[in-house]
Amino acid sequence: MSSPRGEPAGGLRIGMVCPYDWSVPGGVRQHIADLSEQLRVRGNEVTILTPASDHLSLPTGVVAAGSPVGVPFNGSVARIAFDPSAFSRTREWLRAGRFDLLHVHEPASPSLAGIACWCATGPIVATFHASHEYATLMRTFSPLIRTALDKVTARIAVSAQARVTLLTHLGAQSVVIPNGVTIAHFAAGGADTPDCRVRRPAGPASDGPAPHRATDGGTGALRILFLGRLDEPRKGLGVLMAALPEVLAGHPALTVQIAGPGDPGDVPSHLDQRWAHRVQWLGEVSDAEKAALFASATIYVAPNTGRESFGIVLLEAMAAGAGIVASDLPAFRDVLDGGRCGLLVPVGEPAALARGLNLALSDVRGRTARIAAGRQRVLGFDWSVVTGQILDVYASVMTLGGGVQEDLRGQLYGRVSPTGRRTHRQARRTVR
Amino acid sequence: MWSSWLTLAVVLLAVCAVYLSQTAARLDRLHLKVDHARLALIAARAERWRAVRTWLAVQPPSRAPSALASLADGSRWWTGSPAADRALGGTAPGSCSTVPGVSAEWPGSESTAPDWTAIDWAREDALTAALVAGFPSSVAAPAAGGPAAAATQALASACRRFSYCVTFHDDAVASCQRMRDRRVTRLLRLAGYAPYPRAVLLRTDIAEGLARTSVG
Missing domain, CATH: 3.40.50.2000 (Glycogen Phosphorylase B;)
Structure with missing residues (x-):
């Protein structure tokens, strides 16, 4: 929770969802790894859920959600997991993690990120990386994804471009927080690494x-x-x-x-x-x-x-x-x-x-x-600045507390489900 | 012959019922999201005022931008009620315990949040403008470690949170409004008695002199 003095929140349990194969290097994967490291350094607990073709080499804090399949996407082949076993593993991960907050990446693609949105309820932050044409993708998966995207509490676009894409194709507002870079590492020419x-x-x-x-x-x-x-x-x-x-x-x-x-x-x-x-x-x-x-x-x-x-x-x-x-x-x-x-x-x-x-x-x-x-x-663009901004987004979606809960029934029953009704009543009481 | 027509009708009805209940559930979710966003915005708003007053308190009077000081110093906007201040997210120490911008008539002590309609949103835009004017990109960051540096960092963070909360609130409102405007929602009253949500449409820019503060 945010403290009254306005320091960045610390000690959060954060569930991070990477849509692409962890075993294949890529911009989104690198961003997630770096961000998680930065958050951990600042005293937060981060677990990453990701598809992985090579389960054995995963570092600690990274959980595999099944083997990915290659899908042509954005001019290259994206390796994503989207099948029933990915669903059940995501639910298991959510249940075991008891997260304060979920941070998904690229949720507009039919991937683990979309599944995680679908299965969860509570504070969800989503980062949108790609700024290319979402149109075809959106039309194809529109009903499924729209429902999942409804649940996203806060949207982050990595560039002004990505923000405009989001606005045109999803009609959604977002805040722009760029990807981070470790300036000291590059300024030293890589000599700071062991x-x-x-x-x-x-x-x-x-x-x-x-x-x-x-x-x-x-x-x-x-x-x-x-x-x-x-x-x-x-x-x-x-x-x-x-x-x-x-x-x-x-x-x-x-x-x-x-x-x-x-x-x-x-x-x-x-x-x-x-x-x-x-x-x-x-x-x-x-x-x-x-x-x-x-x-x-x-x-x-x-x-x-x-x-x-x-x-x-x-x-x-x-x-x-x-x-x-x-x-x-x-x-x-x-x-x-x-x-x-x-x-x-x-x-x-x-x-x-x-x-x-x-x-x-x-x-x-x-x-x-x-x-x-x-x-x-x-x-x-230094990570010290970018992480502060992301922590501020976290703080602004966590006002009510309560954390992330599993929600599959919520999709089907909505207001008749006991949990849905309860949170609803609670919010109504506090606002009006 | 009759039975197959009957089956078809029942199936169609069932599909309609599922669709309508789904839509109603979605509307419910969207209203809930708006409510949460409101609470967050109210808290972020109070937080920003507190941060401004804390920042002013650690500045020598000559260095404080006058527009900012006069905005934060309008004592007639403070509630002066500890219960009200607690409801706004906790009481800051010392002179920073009061929060300007909400009406003096505070609801009973059992209420846990301020009345949304009592908040003077024009004042928030005035504060944003004063901050943008008071912290141009040329303003130097105070030396690290001192109370001034901590206050500046807290102020930067509070400004960002406020800006984010406005964006998230208006985004939630827009998606809710889109669903409310659908013909099926209006004809069948799927939104029940929930009031039609309105955007606050506040400025979301952050002073350039505050935008790039870093965290440790």
Whole structure:
């Protein structure tokens, strides 16, 4: 409960619901893991319910709700659980958890999050991540999801984009709380993690905890970094590959690092032998490696072609102090403050991307100014700020107390069920 | 022949009954949600006034924005009743125990919440405006650790909660109104005697100088 002096609530039992497979890395999963960690540090108890294809490797505090099936969703394959056993496991989890509050993610998808809304009653907070077209999904599952969404007490949208989507497709108001980033981790180039297997990129730029960035003066080493799944077209690697010859030709001291899971052989490449040796394929990288890569990169490039609701990776680059060249997507424009913190280039145009990269590489003064603006802007996205805002949402939905109860009958009988009638009477008494 | 028609009619009636009872249950849930949101908003509102007064109390008078001070200092809006203040979510220590903005005529002591209609909502917008004006993005955060820092953090948190509660309340009201406006709801009086909910439509912006305070 909120204290009268207004400190953030502490000591809550929070049930967190992740809709996607825990064994597969992804933005939503990462957000949930980080948020849960932040909440635990502040003295709350968090349990995460999630589909998981690999039950054995789950960390403590994460509960599996059955094996997921792959469903094509938002341009990639989402691995979700939606079957009778998921229902019964969710109910079991709710019963055993005795939560003060439920925090579900992406409840408008037919997933565990929707099931949890359906099975529970009480304070429910929902975070909406995707800002793409919900329309088809909503029409298909409208009756089921609308009832579940009725129960959501508070809606959080991760960006202004996601908020507008929510308003147009569900007619629902929400508050905007961005995804968080651990600034200290990226500002230190990942050197704060105990992971001693950190594979630092070779070169003079990476020999200290506070890395000296490669610049085009002096030694002249320049690095462009790309991060993301190689086999997902919407990450825009194809556009980058098409733009590279022009960029590499103009900057002889430039190397390009490409990190992310997938087979480099599948990437449509226009590079001939002259340039191929200056492109490094790093494969999948760990979190600490990612931070080190950001810290040594001159430019982080995000040539994504669409369907991004949030640019968490841009925030990480900003925190690490890398220059940014990104597609002019609404979400990216939002994070980059309309281009003040990074260059925006037209979406899906290799020639424009090449021009943007060339400009960012050669215009040192403009780049430094944008990096400084980015470092300032990213402060508002630090987990210490974001967690405070989320705790304030928690506090504002928990005025009555009572916690989360199991509710399947409530769906069927509504006001004739004894629990429904009781809470109803109680609320009426207190308000009027 | 007759029996099959009869069966069909019974099945149709049953489907109608289930649909209507579902709709009524949903309406009930939505009204309940509005009620909860109201309670939360009332509490958040009181909390914000308390936080403002606590913040003013730890500031040197010269540093306090005058619009804010005069808003919080209108003694004729305070109830002065400890029971009333308790009902608004607890009594803060010292001079911060009174809450402006509610009518002096307080319902009997058995009542646990203030009368919604007695709250002067225009005053809330005035307070939001004073806060936005008093905390521009350029305002420096006080040094950590002191009472001023704690009060500023509490004020920021209270402002956010108030803004969130307004959004959640109006959202609940909007979804309830959509159901109430349906023809089937109106014709069959599925909402019973529940009054038609109204949005408060208050400002939800948060002062930029308060928006980015962090928690430990």
